[in-house]
Amino acid sequence: MTLSEILIKAAQLILSLSILVVLHEMGHFVAAKVFKCRVEKFYLFFDPWFSLFKKKVGETEYGIGWLPLGGYVKISGMIDESMDKEQMQQPAEPWEFRSKPAWQRLIIMIGGVTVNLLLAFFLFAMVLFVWGEKQLPMESLRGGVLVNDSLGYELGFRDGDKILDINGQPVKYFEDLMPQMVYAKQVKIERDGSVLQLDIPHDFIGQLVDNRGRSKTPFLFSYNFPVLVGKIPDSSLARGSGLRKGDHIVAVAGTPTPYYDDVRSVSKAHKGEKVPVKVMRDGSEVTLQMQLSPEGAFGFVNANNPDDLERLGFLKFETTRYGFLQSFAAGTNMAIDRLTDYVRQFKLIFQPSTGAYKGLGGFGTIASIFPSEWDWQAFWTMTAFLSVILAFMNILPIPALDGGHVMFLLYEMVTGRKPSDKFLEYAQIAGMVILFGLLLFANGMDVWRGIRGWFGG
Template identity: 50%
Template sequence: MEFVIKISQFLLSLSLLIVLHELGHFIPAKLFKTRVEKFYLFFDVKYSLFKKKIGETVYGIGWLPLGGYVKISGMIDESMDKEQMAQPPQPWEFRSKPSWQRLIIMLGGVTVNFILAAIIYIFMSFGYGDIDVSADSVKDGYWVTNPLLNELGLQTGDKVLAINGNEIVNYSDLKKYFLEAQIVSIERNGVKQDITLPEDFLGRLSSSKSRGFFELRYPFVVAKVPDTSHNKSAELKKGDVLVAFNNVPVKYFDEVKEKLEPYKGQTIDVEVLRGNDKFTKQLAVSPEGKLGINPGGSLTDLERLNYYDIIRKEYSFGESIGVGLNKFTNQISSYWTQLKLIFSPSTGAYKGVGGFKAIFDIFPDKWSWESFWSITAFLSIMLGVLNLLPIPALDGGHVMFLLYEMVSGRKPGDKFMEYAQMVGFFILIALVLFANGNDIFKAIFN
């Protein structure tokens, strides 16, 4: 069932983005009286799952879910329709239109992607507001979940003060600055120090089995006691908090393994907090040092137990416009930064490039509209930015040649454009193979 939920979100999000992107080309093409021969979701190599001709355009769904396209008459694109291009130009063809109209048609897709992302962020700000954790309230530091960070000198309990000189005010700032982290300023046992990360840190992080870094330290909140658990008869409930083992306080879940180590194969007294009531249960510790209880917890639990100061912000619709646009610009800036790091071999960030599986994995296994729209907004920005790359066969490649034409007054020849399109196509295939190959490599060796 979890797989069905994830794949449903994945396909719905990509389908929405592809259709709207292609609609961004379709609408200006029709406004400028340019004939659109096909409008397709996914690629129809050899055959289509569905197609219907309405007017001069065939609308359809292909079987190969690698994107979508609109086929515009008189344009050298992925269809490589040389026969049409060999005929004299017609008034309804793309090549017969003024360069400024062709530029608008080519920029239509990414424009829609950016507008969609901005609208999503605006309405999410209005509908959900913002929730964060004050960094000042993180008294006992963070949980370092990635062994790589331990190797580089970071430990659970470290309080992060700044990254590259940028002060950490809220928990979300950690993710905001961590991508370009070079110097992490921490406080450990009351002593401040700087941890310098290696230049290839992102590459090493991408190659590690764990993708975590600094997590909030949660109490041991019971999420579920499986039927197979040796403590299934203890009558623990979801939301119960285990606060002490044999009268020894256990404040955070990351302390549990160490606290249970001396009691392997024994029975211990566990103090349980349920609502405002405390009581003691006898629980068995397995020979492996486990209780057989699935941990959970949410920000609501942290707030209820006074672990951290939770910051909630709600916005009027007018305020949401400014907040949403700010999130939109910050996300674009962040993604450009990621691309810059990926194309810098010394960082090793290219090892983290992923394909369809990587995109699939970011969707939650429980349906959440908030998560769905947040991920869709990010993917819309990603699709827009990637399409602006000056690679022939992408929108950015067409825009590059159009700008050359507008500046020089000379239009690149059809034969040159055919060769450029072929080169761009092979570059794209190579990038797709590399990204999805990374997914396969990680699945096998991580």
């Protein structure tokens, strides 16, 4: 990955998280103001010891911290990450959080999560309204799938396989393939006219994560495609052969090669040889003599852009368009589906035998999900998904998270007894230790995977 690609991914991550954090904290801020609580600070990122920017407007100091691990609002009379013990030792004032009824404090605490959910609904809706929903039906993949790494072959998959169903459920769209594979136990495939069933090991997710650092692509499968010639580097063996950008390779060494897996198979059988290559160019067949590298490569980049393949009739996408009002219902359903699927995957982390815990990652993992070229559709889709994740993670009943405060407030509302300030103080400390421990572990996993990938292990 080039430096520019890394910077583009990092920029998308920072912008996305900044939007989500500011709006999340705005949810707490607005709710606190509605119930006449004093908000002392509103910060993007944390500011231990110093801040990058700050300005006081009225009773609130607005600022940007230097530690990009989230953000916060400091509400008077509340035990939070600021750990302001001195204020809590003073008599409660009418404008303080602790002096408000439990139901008002509950609304203030769920304000951030509520905004994140509403934001996800809105962003998914706007993505669908502006760009529609583009999906590739599995039945349109006449050449089946490509297996991108050794793990797929170890599981029994082969290039050209047509995946029929997973756990008895048909795979309708290519975009659904990997999400369904996460829970796969049996996969039914069609190969050379025969139907086979592959058994997927229980620790498949763990194997997939382990293989991620060694694989050239994060995806187990891609769709098979006819080989169209893209960029031909100046140092390539293909230079001087007469090959041109846009040529469609239809045969190598006398063997028909309708799809990429055919080209790859035949070229590997003729490593280092000079072979005849038949291409389609402007509706006519042209035969060229081309030298293969010792690895069996031609030396050009495949032009497998989905839009080009669709324009030439090799792929047929389904695009669903939504009106403005329709998009809100569809966007809400999409957000709920993403949340449901994320919760299912989250549960797998607590089943060690699946190996799903190995997939925990920090900012590096999140950044890797963004494309290496700036794409607004992908950016807003990812921001919507991260908003769903942020809402779910924040509502977990862990002290120091919104969910921890909600848990104690619900206890107070049910029993009529408020936990003591000392108990809440210790709970906050314990929660912060847990969160920082998880943060270090998740980002440490990113570093470890990076080291393994760097040394090829």
